[in-house]
Amino acid sequence: MAYSDKVVDHYTNPRNIGTLDKSSKTVGTGLVGAPECGDVMRLQIQVNDVTGMIEDAKFKTFGCGSAIASSSLATEWLKGKTIDQALEIDNMDIVEELALPPVKIHCSVLAEDAIRSAINDYRIKQGLEPLVAEKSHH
Amino acid sequence: MKLPIYLDNNATTQLDHRVFEVMTPFFLENYGNAASKSHAFGWKAEEAVDYAREQIATLIGANEKEIIFTSGATESNNLAIKGVYEMYAAKGNHFITVSTEHKAVLDACKHLEKLGAEITYLQVGGDGLIKVEQIEEAIKPNTVLVSVMYGNNELGVIQPIREIGKLCNGKGVLFHTDATQTVGKIHVDVLADNIDLMSFTAHKMYGPKGVGALYVRRKNPRVKVTAQMDGGGHERGMRSGTLNVTGIVGFGKACELARLEMESEAKRLSQLRDKLENALLKLEESYVNGSAEHRLPHTTNISFKYVEGEGLMMGIKDIAVSSGSACTSASLEPSYVLKNLGLDDELAHSSLRFGLGRFTTEEEIDYTIHCVTEAVNKLRDMSPLWEMFKEGIDLKSVQWSEH
Numbered sequence: 001m002a003y004s005d006k007v008v009d010h011y012t013n014p015r016n017i018g019t020l021d022k023s024s025k026t027v028g029t030g031l032v033g034a035p036e037c038g039d040v041m042r043l044q045i046q047v048n049d050v051t052g053m054i055e056d057a058k059f060k061t062f063g064c065g066s067a068i069a070s071s072s073l074a075t076e077w078l079k080g081k082t083i084d085q086a087l088e089i090d091n092m093d094i095v096e097e098l099a100l101p102p103v104k105i106h107c108s109v110l111a112e113d114a115i116r117s118a119i120n121d122y123r124i125k126q127g128l129e130p131l132v133a134e135k136s137h138h
Numbered sequence: 139m140k141l142p143i144y145l146d147n148n149a150t151t152q153l154d155h156r157v158f159e160v161m162t163p164f165f166l167e168n169y170g171n172a173a174s175k176s177h178a179f180g181w182k183a184e185e186a187v188d189y190a191r192e193q194i195a196t197l198i199g200a201n202e203k204e205i206i207f208t209s210g211a212t213e214s215n216n217l218a219i220k221g222v223y224e225m226y227a228a229k230g231n232h233f234i235t236v237s238t239e240h241k242a243v244l245d246a247c248k249h250l251e252k253l254g255a256e257i258t259y260l261q262v263g264g265d266g267l268i269k270v271e272q273i274e275e276a277i278k279p280n281t282v283l284v285s286v287m288y289g290n291n292e293l294g295v296i297q298p299i300r301e302i303g304k305l306c307n308g309k310g311v312l313f314h315t316d317a318t319q320t321v322g323k324i325h326v327d328v329l330a331d332n333i334d335l336m337s338f339t340a341h342k343m344y345g346p347k348g349v350g351a352l353y354v355r356r357k358n359p360r361v362k363v364t365a366q367m368d369g370g371g372h373e374r375g376m377r378s379g380t381l382n383v384t385g386i387v388g389f390g391k392a393c394e395l396a397r398l399e400m401e402s403e404a405k406r407l408s409q410l411r412d413k414l415e416n417a418l419l420k421l422e423e424s425y426v427n428g429s430a431e432h433r434l435p436h437t438t439n440i441s442f443k444y445v446e447g448e449g450l451m452m453g454i455k456d457i458a459v460s461s462g463s464a465c466t467s468a469s470l471e472p473s474y475v476l477k478n479l480g481l482d483d484e485l486a487h488s489s490l491r492f493g494l495g496r497f498t499t500e501e502e503i504d505y506t507i508h509c510v511t512e513a514v515n516k517l518r519d520m521s522p523l524w525e526m527f528k529e530g531i532d533l534k535s536v537q538w539s540e541h
Binding site for chain 1: 446472522523524533538
């Protein structure tokens with residue numbers, strides 16, 4: 001299977017690899033997937049608790065090229081968005097942007113799950129209710 | 139050095155130029171049907187087939203009459219297993235095989251189960267090997283056939299074929315081996331190994347695709363298989379269909395070259411393989427899958443923990459290898475062979491198989507060591523699992539959100 005140029009670009013030059021302080025109250029961490037499934041994504045957001053703006057986003061991913069590209073793209077999109085705007089990111093936007101083939105759609109789903117999971121972690125830390133409507137694709 | 143580098147010789151091999159040369163006249167000039175007994179075109183084709191049959195038989199210590207030509211090892215395996223089931227139905231319906239066999243054997247057995255056969259699938263140990271005692275314990279009065287592959291395609295591990303052959307011979311049970319990866323790579327002798335039926339193919343030993351053979355023993359005991367295709371009764375009635383003369387001529391030459399060169403080749407390749415393996419094992423948390431002792435000289439299967447196989451292959455795009463990772467197959471399941479070793483799915487997802495071959499050079503191996511090392515390090519830097527491992531977190535204690 002050939003990868004799209006955008007997947008290759010994100011794989012070769014991944015944006016925002018790294019780790020934020022997961023104990024900080026302004027950092028939300030999402031860890032999704034499982035090693036036995038061959039995909040694990042960790043996505044972190046640094047939120048300005050005054051403006052609600054995502055100021056930084058980092059990821060680390062264990063997975064195929066499409067999984068790495070999906071999470072790399074997600075961090076790019078998250079930066080500069082508010083939490084509410086971030087929740088609007090849909091996995092199909094990632095599929096479209098990266099031209100993922102049908103067998104790789106689960107990578108985009110995982111990235112969306114990672115975003116929601118990171119936001120939830122942040123909300124809980126801020127004493128807010130976690131999001132109830134976890135979108136389920138499984 | 140030309141890129142990309144081909145290290146997937148367990149999938150198929152490059153045709154040897156010397157093989158190609160002997161084949162060419164049979165495309166345009168000598169196009170006769172080997173079954174045409176009434177004219178020179180047919181005689182010439184038959185003569186070429188007879189010569190190839192001898193070259194092939196010589197390589198494995200067989201008589202040329204014991205070689206049944208097929209389209210490849212998948213057909214040979216099907217013919218052996220289904221053909222024995224039908225031919226020996228009066229004797230029993232129990233077959234014994236191993237869970238790490240090729241799908242051509244496992245699925246042929248599953249097919250027979252639907253027809254009423256009883257199949258025992260033996261489990262291999264953590265080294266990928268079966269013990270002869272396991273087979274001995276599994277043999278029953280109604281056991282007709284034991285089928286155990288010679289060298290495994292994914293791991294390269296070599297099963298104790300000679301001991302199994304001796305056991306089966308003593309018990310009066312037929313013994314089939316899928317030697318697709320083995321013939322032409324190491325010395326195989328059907329008499330010394332007490333093999334009754336053996337599948338092998340040309341394209342794994344620098345011959346053409348689309349031609350293979352089933353060795354069917356003619357003496358002590360005389361073995362027969364029921365044909366699986368109806369037709370002209372070629373190949374002593376066991377496999378109908380016009381012979382692929384061009385392919386057979388190439389197959390013969392490939393066997394002759396293997397016979398003359400495999401000993402020195404095996405030595406050269408095992409040295410290169412060991413160089414590759416030793417260098418890659420210097421990476422932390424990397425492991426060889428399967429027995430390192432009982433193994434084909436040209437194969438190594440290595441897991442790089444905390445790195446996903448398909449992601450890794452993308453990072454070494456100039457090197458053609460294969461992975462046990464789920465993502466490489468449509469089923470999204472990691473390799474059943476690796477899982478059968480008792481490997482965690484996670485390790486199975488992290489494996490690469492390197493298959494060296496006749497045209498592999500030391501320069502290519504050096505380049506491969508460099509590329510794989512770099513890619514593994516790069517991917518570990520972006521792997522959350524590697525970070526957790528380095529922090530001393532037991533990944534088994536983590537509550538994963540399976541999807």
